[in-house]
Amino acid sequence: MSVSKQIFSSALLILAVQFGASGQAARTPFSSFGLGQIYGNALTHNQGSGGLGISNPDYFYLNNMNPALLIYNNVTVFEAGFIGEQRSVIGDTVTEKTGGGNLNYLAMGFPVMRTKWAMGIGLMPYSAVNYSLGYQSPVENSTNTVDVLEQGSGGLNQLYWSNGLRIHPNVSVGIKSTYFFSAIVNEYTSTLTETSQQVQYATNIYDRQSFSGFGFSGGLSFRLDSLFKKKDFQFNVGLVYDFKTEVRTKFYERFERRNAAGILDSVTLINNIPGYTTIPQTIAGGISFGKNLSWLVGVDYTFHDYSQFESFNGDTQGGTSGYQMVLGGKFIPDAGSISNYLKRITYRTGVSLSEAPYLINGSKLRDFGINFGLSLPVNRISSLDLAFKFGQRGDLQTNGIEENYFKLYFGVTFNDQWFIKRRFD
Numbered sequence: 001m002s003v004s005k006q007i008f009s010s011a012l013l014i015l016a017v018q019f020g021a022s023g024q025a026a027r028t029p030f031s032s033f034g035l036g037q038i039y040g041n042a043l044t045h046n047q048g049s050g051g052l053g054i055s056n057p058d059y060f061y062l063n064n065m066n067p068a069l070l071i072y073n074n075v076t077v078f079e080a081g082f083i084g085e086q087r088s089v090i091g092d093t094v095t096e097k098t099g100g101g102n103l104n105y106l107a108m109g110f111p112v113m114r115t116k117w118a119m120g121i122g123l124m125p126y127s128a129v130n131y132s133l134g135y136q137s138p139v140e141n142s143t144n145t146v147d148v149l150e151q152g153s154g155g156l157n158q159l160y161w162s163n164g165l166r167i168h169p170n171v172s173v174g175i176k177s178t179y180f181f182s183a184i185v186n187e188y189t190s191t192l193t194e195t196s197q198q199v200q201y202a203t204n205i206y207d208r209q210s211f212s213g214f215g216f217s218g219g220l221s222f223r224l225d226s227l228f229k230k231k232d233f234q235f236n237v238g239l240v241y242d243f244k245t246e247v248r249t250k251f252y253e254r255f256e257r258r259n260a261a262g263i264l265d266s267v268t269l270i271n272n273i274p275g276y277t278t279i280p281q282t283i284a285g286g287i288s289f290g291k292n293l294s295w296l297v298g299v300d301y302t303f304h305d306y307s308q309f310e311s312f313n314g315d316t317q318g319g320t321s322g323y324q325m326v327l328g329g330k331f332i333p334d335a336g337s338i339s340n341y342l343k344r345i346t347y348r349t350g351v352s353l354s355e356a357p358y359l360i361n362g363s364k365l366r367d368f369g370i371n372f373g374l375s376l377p378v379n380r381i382s383s384l385d386l387a388f389k390f391g392q393r394g395d396l397q398t399n400g401i402e403e404n405y406f407k408l409y410f411g412v413t414f415n416d417q418w419f420i421k422r423r424f425d
Helices: 003-021 067-072
Strands: 076-090 095-113 117-125 127-138 145-154 157-168 171-192 202-224 233-242 245-259 262-279 282-291 295-305 321-331 346-360 363-378 382-393 402-416
Touching: 067 117, 067 157, 067 171, 067 202, 067 233, 095 402, 127 171, 171 245, 202 262, 346 382
Parallel strands: none
Antiparallel strands: 076 095, 076 402, 095 117, 117 157, 127 145, 145 171, 157 171, 171 202, 202 233, 202 245, 233 282, 245 262, 282 295, 295 321, 321 346, 346 363, 363 382, 382 402
16 A cells, blocks of 8 residues: 555544544534534535535546536545534523534545546535524413423435536536435423422423435536637536435434433334425536636535425425525646645635525524635645635524634545556556
């Protein structure tokens, strides 16, 4: 095994151990809606440019956001990524700080017929649920109150297989099939605020939704390798459509009685009744312009139609339409420099603005972020990738809650030539 492969394998092992140790992102009240907080398909190098990646192909990084761009991966590329978060949630009277991190993705792409047909496979989270909400509720026909604690955990994972195919020198298409799996757990605990009992008891409702099912996406890419009579200037257009998906869902619910020692007794109310959860359609498009191995700027726009969202019990949870808009780019001072390592680094930056597809306090929830990123070359065509995002979600005056956050993305990109027939024994 080469030294570069040993370094990459060691880094991957560290990431896997970290995932097993933490396994959950930072807590946020906004993950209590729908299927939780949606991750998207951007890898670390995309995050450095604000999440840009619908139209702009990368030769030495996995083109994960649009399956039609896979044809530009002419060597086998393997990527692993980690995400760490720090959040500060501000309410009218309370401020809470939380943090966390987990493995973000494992993904690989490889050419089947070089420049004509390529495949990609990967495992990454689709959504994350991690929240804890506490409040008091009055007891009917009594002056007493109940302390209520709502908690949620889990989320959806996605295992996907994608294909990109060139149908014209300037046009390629792609298709992606995704298997959704995993579970979301919600618990609702109620405790009397005032009681004469020496041992305090609480009632708890435990809900679990287990998911399994397939979804499909299509992609389209158009690229001009020369523009304004300049052969090293490229113009790119990309389009991705995620079809509406009905994911099989099993719903389980039980009622529990607890004290400080744990669960005293319980009764199952609903035992894995089958049903479906509707994941709405999404359409995304992008345009980018740049000079090969030098610089690139682009814009992506994604539209989420969550008016079609429907949970297991038919609840739409007030779903509406939402969007995300990204403006970003990258710059490489001199990709071929031998004497100056800093000139071979890829520098990235971008901004994003989005509206969540649900209402908070009757108003749209906006999210604004600023991103920075670096790709540090390792060996000839591999790299260590870093990205940082500073953002604010919600507005205290409009939504009654505000969240300031910082995200750190760390990725490992390994390129090599695999599946090559030996010419000499």
